[in-house]
């Protein structure tokens with residue numbers, strides 16, 4: 001955890017930003033709930049438990065800033081809610097997601113499965129890829145097993 005905080009601190013410094021205590025509180029909540037794909041309101045409610053002085057507007061601004069400098073990615077899973085997701089360490093592109101249409105669970109695929117597709121797009125469409133979003137919709141392992149019982 002402290003290790004990741006330090007790395008994020010360095011990353012911000014490279015973009016000429018400081019990890020102020022308010023920003024750090026936001027980053028900590030994202031780290032502690034990494035698997036949960038929190039919305040700005042979720043982040044705010046969790047921060048409030050420990051640092052009630054931090055307002056929603058500050059949380060919004062911090063999340064936007066973290067997105068701008070590629071520490072965080074924004075993603076929506078079709079429910080109209082914007083969620084904030086930490087970029088994996090050392091990853092150039094955003095990780096993929098598996099969304100279960102039955103129970104709503106969200107899992108992550110950390111490896112980038114797309115290099116071959118990316119090469120094809122870059123040559124065939126003469127398009128330089130910077131990033132991508134890939135979300136698979138289907139039935140998760142647990143729901144599949146429940147079904148079979």
Ligand SMILES: [Zn+2]
Nearest residue numbers: 085095097108
């Ligand atoms: Zn994710």
Ligand SMILES: [Zn+2]
Nearest residue numbers: 093112114115
């Ligand atoms: Zn990729």
Ligand SMILES: [Zn+2]
Nearest residue numbers: 100103140143
């Ligand atoms: Zn499921």
